[in-house]
Amino acid sequence: MRVRLIILFIMVLLFAATAQEEYAPDPYEQQLENLAAVGEEESIDDAQWQYLEHRRRHRLNLNTADEEELSALALLTDLQVQQLLHYRKVLGPFLHIYELQAVPGMDIPTIRRILPFVAVTGVAVGIEPLGKRFANGDKKLLVRTSRVLEKAKGYQGGDATRQYPGSPLHVFVRYRYQFRDLLQYGITAEKDPGEELLRGRQRYGFDFYSLHFFVQKLGIIKALALGDYSISLGQGLVHWQGQGFKKSAAVMNVKRQASVVKPYTSAGEYNFHRGAAITVQYNRIQATSFVSYRKLSASVKNDEGGAYITSVAASGYHRTMAEWRARNSVGWLAAGANVQYNHQRLHVGLNMIQHRFAVPFRALPEPYDYYSLQGAGWSNYSIDYSYTAGNLHLFGEIAADKLLHAAWLQGVILTADPAVDVALLFRNISPAYQAVAGNAFTEGSKPENETGLYTGIAIKPTRRLRVDAYADFFRFSWLRFGVHAPSAGSDYLLQVNWTPNRNTEIYCRYRFEQKGANVPQEGGGLPAVLPAKKRSWRMQVSWQMTPALQLRKRVELLRYSKAGVHQSGFLGFADIRYARPFTPWQASCRLQFFATDDYEARIYTLEHAVLYSSSAPAFFGTGVRWYCNFSYKIDQFISRLARAKTNCRIGLHFSQTSYASGTAPGSGPDQLNGNRKSVVMAQVLIGG
Amino acid sequence: MKTMLCIVPGLLCFFWVPAQTLYAGSNFPLGTSAYSTGFSNPFSFLCNTASLADCETGAALSASNRYMLKELAEYTAAATLPVAAGGIGLAMHYTGTAAAYSNMQWALAYGKALGRVQIGAGVTYNHTRIPGYVSNGAISYAIGTIWQLTPKFRSGLQLANFVGAKSNPSNTQPLSWSVGAGYEWSEKLLLWGVIAKESTMPAQVRVNMQYVVERSFVAGIGVMLDVASPWFSLGWQWENFRALITAAFHPQLGLTPGLMINVQAERDKHK
Numbered sequence: 001m002r003v004r005l006i007i008l009f010i011m012v013l014l015f016a017a018t019a020q021e022e023y024a025p026d027p028y029e030q031q032l033e034n035l036a037a038v039g040e041e042e043s044i045d046d047a048q049w050q051y052l053e054h055r056r057r058h059r060l061n062l063n064t065a066d067e068e069e070l071s072a073l074a075l076l077t078d079l080q081v082q083q084l085l086h087y088r089k090v091l092g093p094f095l096h097i098y099e100l101q102a103v104p105g106m107d108i109p110t111i112r113r114i115l116p117f118v119a120v121t122g123v124a125v126g127i128e129p130l131g132k133r134f135a136n137g138d139k140k141l142l143v144r145t146s147r148v149l150e151k152a153k154g155y156q157g158g159d160a161t162r163q164y165p166g167s168p169l170h171v172f173v174r175y176r177y178q179f180r181d182l183l184q185y186g187i188t189a190e191k192d193p194g195e196e197l198l199r200g201r202q203r204y205g206f207d208f209y210s211l212h213f214f215v216q217k218l219g220i221i222k223a224l225a226l227g228d229y230s231i232s233l234g235q236g237l238v239h240w241q242g243q244g245f246k247k248s249a250a251v252m253n254v255k256r257q258a259s260v261v262k263p264y265t266s267a268g269e270y271n272f273h274r275g276a277a278i279t280v281q282y283n284r285i286q287a288t289s290f291v292s293y294r295k296l297s298a299s300v301k302n303d304e305g306g307a308y309i310t311s312v313a314a315s316g317y318h319r320t321m322a323e324w325r326a327r328n329s330v331g332w333l334a335a336g337a338n339v340q341y342n343h344q345r346l347h348v349g350l351n352m353i354q355h356r357f358a359v360p361f362r363a364l365p366e367p368y369d370y371y372s373l374q375g376a377g378w379s380n381y382s383i384d385y386s387y388t389a390g391n392l393h394l395f396g397e398i399a400a401d402k403l404l405h406a407a408w409l410q411g412v413i414l415t416a417d418p419a420v421d422v423a424l425l426f427r428n429i430s431p432a433y434q435a436v437a438g439n440a441f442t443e444g445s446k447p448e449n450e451t452g453l454y455t456g457i458a459i460k461p462t463r464r465l466r467v468d469a470y471a472d473f474f475r476f477s478w479l480r481f482g483v484h485a486p487s488a489g490s491d492y493l494l495q496v497n498w499t500p501n502r503n504t505e506i507y508c509r510y511r512f513e514q515k516g517a518n519v520p521q522e523g524g525g526l527p528a529v530l531p532a533k534k535r536s537w538r539m540q541v542s543w544q545m546t547p548a549l550q551l552r553k554r555v556e557l558l559r560y561s562k563a564g565v566h567q568s569g570f571l572g573f574a575d576i577r578y579a580r581p582f583t584p585w586q587a588s589c590r591l592q593f594f595a596t597d598d599y600e601a602r603i604y605t606l607e608h609a610v611l612y613s614s615s616a617p618a619f620f621g622t623g624v625r626w627y628c629n630f631s632y633k634i635d636q637f638i639s640r641l642a643r644a645k646t647n648c649r650i651g652l653h654f655s656q657t658s659y660a661s662g663t664a665p666g667s668g669p670d671q672l673n674g675n676r677k678s679v680v681m682a683q684v685l686i687g688g
Numbered sequence: 689m690k691t692m693l694c695i696v697p698g699l700l701c702f703f704w705v706p707a708q709t710l711y712a713g714s715n716f717p718l719g720t721s722a723y724s725t726g727f728s729n730p731f732s733f734l735c736n737t738a739s740l741a742d743c744e745t746g747a748a749l750s751a752s753n754r755y756m757l758k759e760l761a762e763y764t765a766a767a768t769l770p771v772a773a774g775g776i777g778l779a780m781h782y783t784g785t786a787a788a789y790s791n792m793q794w795a796l797a798y799g800k801a802l803g804r805v806q807i808g809a810g811v812t813y814n815h816t817r818i819p820g821y822v823s824n825g826a827i828s829y830a831i832g833t834i835w836q837l838t839p840k841f842r843s844g845l846q847l848a849n850f851v852g853a854k855s856n857p858s859n860t861q862p863l864s865w866s867v868g869a870g871y872e873w874s875e876k877l878l879l880w881g882v883i884a885k886e887s888t889m890p891a892q893v894r895v896n897m898q899y900v901v902e903r904s905f906v907a908g909i910g911v912m913l914d915v916a917s918p919w920f921s922l923g924w925q926w927e928n929f930r931a932l933i934t935a936a937f938h939p940q941l942g943l944t945p946g947l948m949i950n951v952q953a954e955r956d957k958h959k
Contacts, residue, residue, distance in 0.1 A: 500838045539867070539883075541843050543835055545805065551835060553845055555867045555883050557891050570885040572865045574833075574845055593847075593865040595887050622887050624850060624863065660863075660887055 031248040033604045036616030045243050045266045046612040047230075048074060052117060053612075057138070058180060059119035062100075063093040067342075069181075071257035074245075075114050077421075078255045078386065079393040079413045080105045082345060094120040104391070105415050107460060109499075127217050128182065137179030139687040144172040144610065146653070146681035147193065154194055154319070154669025162669050164194030164319045171197065171206070172267055185213040185227075190267045194319035194669070207318050210272070214263035222286065223279040228264035228272050231290055232256070233338055233351040234384030236440035237399035237407045237429070237447050241271050244439040249495040249509060251456030251470045254411050254425045254441055255386075255395050260288045260338050269297070269316030271437065273334060288338040295328035300359050308362035320669065331358035334436075345388035351399075354379040355436050368479035371432045371449070378402050380435050391415040397440075405432040407447055409440055423456040423470075431478030443474045443491065443515075451475045466497040476516075485529040487516025503544040511536045519563040532562040536603075548580035560600045569601030570594065571619055584633035591626045594619040595660075610651030610683040621665065623675075627655035638686065646687060653681035710734050710764075710781050710795045710812050717750040717764055717948055718934040719898065719908045719921040722834065723842045723870025727878045727898050729930070729950050730766040733777040733797050735882065736846045736868065737808030738834040740775035740799025743768040745953040752946030755938065759785055774800035777810070791816045797830070804836040806844075814861070828861050843869040862887040876900040890914055906930070915939070921948075928952055 051072065060069055062084070070081045083105040088094065097120045100111045147169045154164040170193045176186030189206040196202040211227040218224065230241035235256045242258040261279055264272040273292030280287050297313040299322075309330060318327045336353030360376035363369045382399035396410040407429040414422045425441055431449040440447040441454070452474030459467045475488040495509040517532035538556040545551055551574075558569035573592035580586075588608070596602060602620040609615075609629060619625070631651040638648035657664065659675040666672055710716075720731040722739035730748040732739040747767040754760035766779035777797045784790035797810030808831065815825040832846035848864040863886065870880035878898045885891040896910030898921075908921040916939055923932035934946040 500841060504837045506837075506843075539869075541835070541837070541869075543837055545803075545835075551805075553843075553867065555865075557883070557893075568890060570865075570891045572845075572867060572885065591847075593850075593863060593885070593887075595885060 029606050031245040031250060031253070032614070033606050033616045034246060034248045036604050036606075036618070045268060045271075046614070047262070047264075047266050048243055049612055049614075050265060054138075054178065055117040060117060061121050061125070062097075062118050063088070063120060063122065064124050065118075068259055072259060073114060073117055074253075074257060075117070076110065077105075077252045077393075077413055078257060078395065079388065079391070079415060079421075080110065081257075082388040082393060083391075083415075086345075093122065096120060104418070105421075108463065109466070125180070128179075130183070130215065130218055133179040133183035133215070134177075137177050137183065140174075140176045140178070141686045142172070142174045142176075142612070142683065144170075144613065144681065144683040146170045146609075146679060148672070149678040149680060150664070150672045150674060150676060152666065152669060153671045153673075161321050164669055165200050166191070166194050166196040166202075166319065168193045169197075173206075174265065174267075176265060182217055183215050184263055185211075186263075186265060187211050188265055188267060190269075190316075192317050192319065194317070201324060208267070208269050208316060210264060212263040212265060214261075220280050220282060221278060222281040223259070223261045223277075223288075225261050225263055225277040225290075226275075228274050229277050229290070230262045230264050230272050231277065231336065231353075232258040232260060232262070233336070233353065234349060234382050234399070235395070235397040235409050235411075237397045237409055237438055238351050238380035238382045238435050239336070239353050239437050240439035241273070241437055244441075246441060247443075247454070247470065247472060247491065247493070249468050249493065249507075251458055251468045251493070252413060252421050252423050254423045254454065254456065255393075255413065256441065261290065267316075268314075270312075270314040284341055284343045286338075286340045286342065289335075290337070291333075291335040293331065293333045296330045296332050296357075297323075297326045297328060298330045298359070299326050300329050305362075307359050309357065309359050310362075310364075329359075332356075347384075347386045349384045351382045351384060352379070353436075368481055368484065371434065371478060373434045373436065378434070378436055380438070382407075399433070399435075401434050403432065405430040405434070407433045407435075407440075409447075411441075419460045421458040423454070425454040427452055431476075443472065443489070444476075444480070449476050449478045449480065451477065464499045466499075468495045468497070469493060482518055483516050483529055484518055484527055485516065487529055489513070489515035489531075505542045507538075507540050509536075509538040509540075511538075517562055528563075530563050532560070532600075534561075535559045548578055548583075550577040550579075551575070552577070554605075556603055556605075558596070558601050558603055562600070567597035567601035569596035569603050569620070571596075571603040571605060573605065584635075586629075586631050588629045589627065591624075592619075593624055595622040596620045607655075609653035609655075609681050611649070611685060613653075613681070613683070621662065622660040623657055624660075625655065625657040627653065629653045647685075648687075649685045651681075651683040651685070653679070653683075655679045710779055710793050717752070718910070718919050718936060718946060719896075719923075719932055719948065721868075721870055721878060721880045721896065721898065723844055723868050723880045724872050724878045725842075726872060726875055727870075729952060730768045730777070731764065731779070731948075731950075733768065733775075733799065733808065733810070734764075734766065734779060734795065736832040736834055736844045736866070737777070737797040737810040737830055738799050738806040738832040738844060738846075740768060740777050740797055740808050741801035741806035741834070743770055743775035743777065743799070745769055746951060748948065748950030748952075750946060750948040752934070752944055754944045755941040756943055756945070759788055761785070774798060786817075787819065789816075789818050799832075806834040806836075808832045808834075812848075826861060830864075840872045841869070843867075862889070906932070908932075908934075912936070923948075928954060 067081055084103050087103045100106050155168055171191040174188045178184045188210040190208045191197045191206045195207045198205055213226040215224045231239055232242045233239045236244055245253055261277045274294035275292035277290030299310045300307050301310050313326050318324050333356040338349055338351050340349035355378045357376045361373045363372045363374055379402045382397050384397040386395035393413040399407040409427040411425040416422050427442060428451045429447050433448055438447040442450050444450055454472040456470035470493050472491040477486050491513045493511045495507055497507045499505050513534045514531050516529045518527040519530045520527050536558040540554040542552045553574045555572040560567045571594040573590050575590045577588040599620045602618040604616050604618050606616045631649055634648050638646045656678040663675055664672045664677040716734040717731050720729055720735055721727055722732040722736035728739055730746040750764040752762045762783045764781045768775055768777045779795040781793040793812050793814045795810055795812045797808055799806060799808030810830045812828050817823045828849040830846060830848035834842055834844035836842055846866045849861040850863045866884040868882040870878055872878050881895045883893050893913040894910055898908040900906050904924055906923040906925055911918045917936055919936035921932045921934040923930055928951055930950050932948040936944040
């Protein structure tokens with residue numbers, strides 16, 4: 001194995017010019033890593049990636065794009081969007097893409113980021129009637145399968161209640177038809193490792209199916225969604241099902257931006273609605289209404305008080321007997337509305353959502369769970385608003401839940417100088433405030449029990465230098481899971497980006513975070529809550545050596561301290577990507593080394609496999625990891641078979657992690673026997 | 689107290705020195721940087737084998753006495769030779785005393801330039817001897833790369849021992865990952881740093897500065913951040929000859945004096 005490693009790395013060095021892959025857009029890298037660190041979830045929703053790939057093929061016309069379309073790129077701050085629209089309104093349509101440099105608030109890195117997705121054309125594209133949208137759109141079929149080569153305990157026989165009846169294969173299939181931004185429909189199906197397929201409990205095929213039909217710009221109807229869709233309201237205090245970034249080196253990205261209704265096309269089995277949603281627009285008023293009924297996988301218990309939900313399973317795994325019993329066990333009815341008024345630089349929105357569960361929630365008999373969601377019905381209401389005045393953008397949301405517990409979020413984005421941007425965000429969320437699917441710009445994963453002030457600043461002292469920094473102070477006035485007393489904390493980040501030339505980008509990042517954490521006391525009793533400190537330092541070099549070849553390396557050091565006990569972590573990787581324009585194949589490789597004292601010193605790193613597949617796993621222990629991705633376009637071969645011009649790309653991924661000692665991480669049925677974990681993945685993408 | 693001072697580093701040495709090969713990423717003599725063109729010396733390939741790609745003919749000798757303990761004396765010798773398709777380097781390192789603990793290493797490396805990317809590979813034979821207890825050897829490998837990102841800025845990466853050389857079944861040599869960068873502010877000033885991590889040791893961070901005070905005098909200063917250990921060097925150079933006195937100070941274990949001399953052909957500025 002290790003001999004293969006040396007061969008791999010020598011190949012990387014010697015045959016650099018023959019290396020390759022496909023990537024999530026770089027601006028998201030740190031945000032996705034931070035998201036994984038907050039939620040401790042590896043997998044990443046690919047909806048935004050799909051959207052950007054669509055935009056790469058069908059560029060957004062800057063002369064006709066509206067605020068919502070520009071915001072949907074998620075590459076511009078709201079202030080930049082407003083300034084771009086204002087510039088266009090005052091000076092007329094753009095004459096050339098280079099004119100972007102003249103827009104106040106636009107800098108070269110931002111322009112470079114959006115360039116692959118936007119264009120300047122004078123011709124306005126018409127809006128076809130619905131009937132014509134069903135022809136000449138992009139059809140895309142994606143089939144992806146992967147598996148861990150080593151056999152986990154769940155597949156080795158033994159205790160039947162902890163065995164996986166299905167194969168270790170993961171299968172994901174998605175078909176999507178898309179006619180520009182006007183019509184989209186499709187089906188998604190997924191089988192997780194360990195779940196059955198076409199046999200046993202899954203005689204009818206996959207464990208998870210998702211259908212969506214989404215049409216836009218149909219007269220007064222701005223958007224209509226049938227089947228599976230996601231709803232994002234305001235700033236996420238009451239409801240947010242899209243990807244919601246939190247703190248990261250993109251210090252100005254503090255405002256949530258998304259369309260209220262979006263089609264749902266991802267493989268996640270939890271965070272979406274199923275039913276119908278409609279948005280109508282009349283002049284400055286836009287109104288959205290939606291209704292959804294679906295079943296949740298949840299653990300349900302019974303006692304003298306009746307049945308109640310103890311936990312909702314968001315993982316989507318239905319393998320063991322216990323997971324199968326929890327599958328689709330609770331009905332969830334949700335309905336809501338959004339009415340918004342948009343005039344020039346003013347936006348005001350009213351949001352409302354109601355939930356009804358077939359089985360009620362009940363708080364655990366633990367002090368930290370005292371304020372958690374209870375009962376079979378829940379509702380949230382909010383007003384969200386924003387206003388742009390010159391170089392100042394104000395936004396916020398005021399929300400209340402069914403029991404009138406309040407939450408408030410207020411933000412400011414300011415371009416103080418062409419070289420200095422400032423962001424402020426204050427949030428005050430009652431410990432008793434609850435939202436079923438809230439996801440706002442907070443320290444915690446959910447908007448509850450938090451008061452805090454975030455300050456971010458981005459300085460561009462020279463064309464080649466950029467300094468991003470933030471400081472966030474927060475307080476939890478009630479107990480939290482794993483923190484058995486009210487606590488406070490702070491989070492600081494400083495990142496210096498140096499771009500010595502247009503092909504090289506180097507950044508150094510220092511982050512310090514301090515939060516309360518339980519420390520068990522000798523002799524039992526209540527744990528003490530003491531500050532846990534995490535310091536991390538990272539340096540990354542990215543070098544576009546030739547138009548086709550990119551080299552990248554990163555080193556990250558981390559130190560975690562709690563109650564006088566220190567843990568340290570190290571992670572280093574080297575990447576090579578080869579993607580030559582107009583050649584059918586791409587490839588990429590990564591070699592990584594990590595060594596951490598324990599789990600608390602874990603380090604997250606974003607990884608890419610095949611197109612639309614990325615993850616940000618946590619690395620802990622000591623080990624070496626490597627992976628290779630390869631993709632190849634076989635358009636001609638498929639076109640001959642299909643007797644029509646058809647795009648087809650196959651993608652392959654192989655990864656292996658070897659742990660220096662002990663066994664690969666995992667527990668229960670997921671425990672592997674050896675110290676190695678190997679994953680192979682293959683994907684076919686037809687059409688597009 | 690003196691006995692303790694001998695025992696503690698001795699123990700450290702017992703566990704640490706066998707774990708550090710010449711290519712460990714932080715075991716090269718003080719004042720040696722691979723991440724520059726003007727400030728490199730024959731020891732540079734121990735920091736990163738890829739630096740041999742643009743080496744000059746040269747030889748160097750370094751001697752140091754770790755914490756002023758004769759049991760921890762270290763001697764390193766190196767020579768580099770440019771060849772048609774790159775450069776080769778040879779080094780020898782000796783630590784300890786024949787009567788107690790001793791460790792000897794031989795290193796051979798080769799580096800080659802591929803445009804603005806340099807690559808290198810090396811092999812080390814590591815022999816450890818403790819009379820009456822153990823005498824064994826192991827071979828380990830290192831590969832490295834250096835990227836010339838701008839005319840003044842270089843960055844590199846070196847991996848060592850990831851083939852898992854074993855001197856005996858229970859002594860797997862630790863993997864080492866070392867990343868470094870150097871910025872040549874001017875012909876007189878070099879700023880550089882190295883971060884090195886071995887799988888069994890805490891990460892080591894070195895930040896350094898080297899400066900040509902006068903045409904004949906050179907100076908260097910730096911700090912090993914992981915142990916807050918500063919070092920400095922002062923040297924004299926005349927044509928192709930350079931002699932350096934080095935000293936490092938460990939807050940708990942004390943002073944490590946050293947001497948380095950090297951002879952190196954003048955750099956071909958057209959390279």
